[in-house]
Amino acid sequence: MRWWGGAGKVGKTLLLMPEIDRTILEAFLVAGDTPVSGDKIARELGLSRVSVWGRLERLRREGFVFEASTRVGYRMTRVPERLHAALVAARVRLLSGRELPLLGLEAVDSTNSEAERQLAAGREPPFGVLAAVQTAGRGRLGRVWHSKDNGNLYLSLAFRPLLAPERMQMFTLVMGVRLGHFLAERFGLKMQVKWPNDLLCDGRKLAGILTEARIDADHVRDLVFGIGINLNAREKDFPPELRATAGSLALAVGKPLDPHRTAAEIIAHLLASYEKFVAEGKGADFAELWTRYDFLCGKKVTVSMLGKELAGTVAGLDESGALLLRDSKGNTHALNAGEVTLKKK
Numbered sequence: 001m002r003w004w005g006g007a008g009k010v011g012k013t014l015l016l017m018p019e020i021d022r023t024i025l026e027a028f029l030v031a032g033d034t035p036v037s038g039d040k041i042a043r044e045l046g047l048s049r050v051s052v053w054g055r056l057e058r059l060r061r062e063g064f065v066f067e068a069s070t071r072v073g074y075r076m077t078r079v080p081e082r083l084h085a086a087l088v089a090a091r092v093r094l095l096s097g098r099e100l101p102l103l104g105l106e107a108v109d110s111t112n113s114e115a116e117r118q119l120a121a122g123r124e125p126p127f128g129v130l131a132a133v134q135t136a137g138r139g140r141l142g143r144v145w146h147s148k149d150n151g152n153l154y155l156s157l158a159f160r161p162l163l164a165p166e167r168m169q170m171f172t173l174v175m176g177v178r179l180g181h182f183l184a185e186r187f188g189l190k191m192q193v194k195w196p197n198d199l200l201c202d203g204r205k206l207a208g209i210l211t212e213a214r215i216d217a218d219h220v221r222d223l224v225f226g227i228g229i230n231l232n233a234r235e236k237d238f239p240p241e242l243r244a245t246a247g248s249l250a251l252a253v254g255k256p257l258d259p260h261r262t263a264a265e266i267i268a269h270l271l272a273s274y275e276k277f278v279a280e281g282k283g284a285d286f287a288e289l290w291t292r293y294d295f296l297c298g299k300k301v302t303v304s305m306l307g308k309e310l311a312g313t314v315a316g317l318d319e320s321g322a323l324l325l326r327d328s329k330g331n332t333h334a335l336n337a338g339e340v341t342l343k344k345k
């Protein structure tokens with residue numbers, strides 16, 4: 001987990017999701033193929049029919065298609081291909097009953113950085129930041145996360161847990177393994193978790209996690225959970241140097257996914273996992289889940305840390321989430337950080 005402070009340049013805003021747009025889109029999702037009355041929407045929102053029509057026109061400019069039938073209402077027949085914050089938020093609420101404000105960005109340096117700036121400017125958590133493109137997406141140890149506009153999910157969730165810092169040591173591991181379990185169950189995939197923050201499917205990296213926090217005295221004040229998930233990326237969308245190691249959910253499933261539905265399912269699961277962590281910590285089932293999805297256990301690896309390297313065989317985790325590495329002399333080392341590389345056979 002990384003600690004941060006300060007603020008900086010704000011990203012280019014595509015849509016600051018107003019509650020009214022989420023409510024309108026939620027009505028269309030609930031209705032399905034049944035026309036939605038403009039008068040009914042206006043009454044429920046306390047707006048004029050002209051105001052509702054104006055909102056629909058703005059949503060049309062953002063990629064939605066609404067078909068109007070005289071004296072019947074409107075049907076939503078198409079949604080944008082790019083993730084739309086209000087539509088994702090509407091689906092999250094229908095799936096989970098949770099209301100999560102989402103800030104939609106056309107482009108930003110990093111969704112984590114934007115979430116940190118929003119918190120520094122006084123925005124109250126919880127909220128989320130979505131971006132179509134990250135120009136400087138961050139991974140662990142200062143790496144760049146490949147973040148082009150190719151149908152993927154670049155997301156940061158901001159929370160205020162008010163927990164002691166030591167309680168947060170397991171947070172990234174718990175969130176990662178629970179998300180891996182969800183994707184395995186949801187899509188029937190062979191998921192794996194690579195300590196400390198990568199999700200793999202059949203050995204290819206699908207997602208990376210970056211958790212950052214700010215502390216006040218003896219508790220965590222603000223927490224940003226950032227995740228990049230390759231949803232619909234095709235093999236040709238990856239840089240040549242990553243094509244042998246990177247994957248996407250669509251490639252693993254064998255067909256393109258509905259990005260809004262999939263993003264909403266993931267976000268709803270992450271929100272539930274966060275609430276469970278705050279209430280229970282790692283939970284009684286963590287050890288079983290980690291054993292089931294652990295990619296590294298039993299493998300020979302080299303761990304790089306602070307310019308030094310340590311080789312050995314991974315022997316699981318200790319109670320604090322440190323990686324246990326058994327060297328050639330039989331000594332076991334508990335490592336809290338480091339870059340893990342598989343040894344070539």
